[in-house]
Amino acid sequence: MPDCVVRAFQAALAEAWRFVGQTAPNPAVGCALLDEAGEVLGVAAHHRAGALHAERLALEQARQAGVLDRVRTAVVTLEPCNHTGRTRPCTEALLESPVKTVWIGCADPNPHVAGGGAACLTGAGVTVRWLAQAPNGAALAARCAALLAPFAMRMAQGRPWITVKQALDQHGSMVPPAGQTTFTTPDSLRFAHALRRATDLVITGTGTVRADAPSFTVRHVEDHAERRRTLVVCGQQDHVSPHWLEQANNRFDVRFCPDIRELPALLAETPALWAMVEAGPTLLAALRAQDMWDDWLTIRQDASGADHFSVTTRHATALPTTPLALFPEWARCAEE
Numbered sequence: 001m002p003d004c005v006v007r008a009f010q011a012a013l014a015e016a017w018r019f020v021g022q023t024a025p026n027p028a029v030g031c032a033l034l035d036e037a038g039e040v041l042g043v044a045a046h047h048r049a050g051a052l053h054a055e056r057l058a059l060e061q062a063r064q065a066g067v068l069d070r071v072r073t074a075v076v077t078l079e080p081c082n083h084t085g086r087t088r089p090c091t092e093a094l095l096e097s098p099v100k101t102v103w104i105g106c107a108d109p110n111p112h113v114a115g116g117g118a119a120c121l122t123g124a125g126v127t128v129r130w131l132a133q134a135p136n137g138a139a140l141a142a143r144c145a146a147l148l149a150p151f152a153m154r155m156a157q158g159r160p161w162i163t164v165k166q167a168l169d170q171h172g173s174m175v176p177p178a179g180q181t182t183f184t185t186p187d188s189l190r191f192a193h194a195l196r197r198a199t200d201l202v203i204t205g206t207g208t209v210r211a212d213a214p215s216f217t218v219r220h221v222e223d224h225a226e227r228r229r230t231l232v233v234c235g236q237q238d239h240v241s242p243h244w245l246e247q248a249n250n251r252f253d254v255r256f257c258p259d260i261r262e263l264p265a266l267l268a269e270t271p272a273l274w275a276m277v278e279a280g281p282t283l284l285a286a287l288r289a290q291d292m293w294d295d296w297l298t299i300r301q302d303a304s305g306a307d308h309f310s311v312t313t314r315h316a317t318a319l320p321t322t323p324l325a326l327f328p329e330w331a332r333c334a335e336e
Contacts (some may be wrong), residue, residue: 001134004038005103008075009131009140012054012105015045016077016147017326021198022048022224025271027078027151029054033062033099034073040255041067055080055090059097070097077105077144082116091120101127105144109152133159146325149315150273153294159264160272161323162292165192166284168300186220188299188307191329193220195297198323199229200272202252204261205283213244216278217251230258230270234283260286295322310334 004248009032023029023046030045030137031054042065044058052060055076062068081089094102098290102121143276145152165182184192196202197218208214211317216231217223220331231252233240248254257266260283267275277287287293295313302308309329313322324330 001103001129001131001138002038004034004040005073005075006136006140008032008034008040008043008073009077009103009105011040011043012045012077013140013143013147013326014055015043016054018063019045019047019224020147020323020326021200021274022227023152024273025049027148027273029076029078029157030147031055031058032075033058033071034075035067036072038073041065041071050087053081053087053090056087056093059093069098073101074099075105077147079108080117080121081108082120084168088199089117089120090235091117094126095124099126099332101129101132103129104132105141106148108157109148111155126253141328142321145321146323149294149321151325152274157297160270160275161265161294162193162203162267162275162287163199163322163324164277164284164287164293164296165195165299166296167192167301170302170303183187184299184301185305185307188309190220191309191327192299193218194327195276197221197223197322199232199274199276201232201267201270201275201279203232203234203275203279203283204281206233206239207282208278208280209233209240209244211280213241215247215251215277228253230255230272232263232266232275234258234260234263234279234286260290260292263290263292279280295324297324 001072012030012032016028020028032043033041034086035041039136042062044054044061046054062071063159080094082091122128131137153161170269202216223266229252231248231254234257236258255266257263296310297309300308311322311324315321
């Protein structure tokens with residue numbers, strides 16, 4: 001795989017990552033366009049459901065910039081769609097452009113349309129290359145798979161990807177010191193809020209609500225504009241204060257789940273792709289017992305006050321497929 005294609009995939013992934021947490025129920029997708037010499041002419045991503053898909057937006061931006069006629073290669077993190085939804089097929093847009101080669105990071109995981117985009121392009125004479133088949137493509141293919149993991153989970157199991165975040169002090173306790181709401185470092189706090197920003201849904205328990213009256217808002221990092229998420233509270237509604245619930249309803253679509261066994265069905269009713277669990281040890285133990293999680297992020301503080309990150313995933317492969325791998329902090333998780 002040429003270096004220019006490597007750089008294009010890196011740019012497409014970075015652009016798509018900016019919109020993770022805003023595209024549901026659609027996946028986050030990035031696209032880069034190159035000319036014959038390998039120069040990147042433009043990079044775009046899908047912003048939100050109903051907006052242009054990454055390929056169409058990239059091509060439109062190239063047209064507006066006056067460089068569309070120079071485009072020869074498209075690099076896409078996900079197989080271009082070949083069906084009409086809220087927008088027309090991306091294969092159609094690519095075939096109407098000067099694109100001669102399309103590099104694809106991941107196949108479409110939707111079982112009803114898988115392979116249709118690549119087959120359509122190939123049948124029309126476009127050269128289709130798969131990132132995973134390139135000798136030097138494994139690491140980038142894993143990053144594309146990480147970006148797609150929440151959508152792939154929705155397609156495979158009908159529910160969002162579930163990430164558990166658990167902070168522990170040097171003694172293994174989740175309870176902050178008296179008068180504090182957290183004991184993690186400012187960097188870890190920013191990481192936690194960046195994770196909130198990337199997810200579509202928060203899962204918590206009535207015990208956490210009673211103990212902390214958490215707002216679950218995104219702070220310390222800039223949130224997506226006008227983003228309204230879903231908040232699922234495990235337990236009975238009458239176990240939380242009416243005042244807290246009133247405040248929560250102003251920010252979230254609040255759902256209660258009295259029985260943990262009903263959680264998968266409740267999650268399936270939402271459009272969420274990625275759910276984050278912020279709860280106490282009782283709910284975490286119940287989720288673990290039910291195997292109702294996909295990756296588990298642990299932030300453990302040592303005696304000196306330094307935080308150490310680790311991630312466990314139930315979908316282990318040779319390379320990480322967890323969407324947490326796209327955070328800058330992943331390097332620390334992998335090392336520790």
